[in-house]
Amino acid sequence: MVQIFLDTASLKEIEDISTWGIIDGVTTNQKIFLAEGGVDFKKRVLDICNVIDGPISVETTQTSVSELLDEAREYASWHKNIVVKVAMYGNGNGLKVVSQLAREGIKTNMTVMMTFNQLVLATKAGATFVSLFYNRSKEAGENADQIIKNYVSLARENGYKSRLIVGSIRTPEDVATAISAGAHILTIPTKILAQMPFSKRTEETIAEFDKAWQDFLSLRKAEAKPPVTR
């Protein structure tokens, strides 16, 4: 079954949506934290870990390999469910970091990936999760749906352990297409996820059934009235 992660650092959103019983994890990044204003970063990450018992992705922000490794080790030490996000830098530094962290048993989410080749490299480096940025990939001229299909079938044939996360989701239709293409995990912004239970026709049908029920109750009431005696 596909897993669903929330793509947010809003504790309120996470608490609200977690009651739906469908959230398996959370992903964050620098832009997502910027949207939260001046929150205490570590406290917020730990608060999220207390609400969701699943992988919580926290992104590294340094540039050199040694600084990225130090930052990743620090985040991983905060909580057992923390997954360290490392970007697919074009100079290969992200791969160096992910492969070293894999040797240390630290879970990683190799991120900001647009191409099939990037996903394969991240998988070979030992990333726990590999993140395809669905809409950004399309903007770069890639066929993101075909990338998902090809990666998932390669992963199945070769028994890859990495799990494919599809992010950069902008509409409920993106979610349906990516799941149909075989994505292992979708990470979805709250405002998109919140639209997913809704269908205009479902709402109309519920209203139709509610009306029928009220009519049924009125009938029962009318039948229950004692007969009029003269």
Ligand code: E4P
């Ligand atoms: C998730 O891991 C990504 O950081 C996120 O989905 C990126 O989304 P964006 O393309 O809307 O910034």
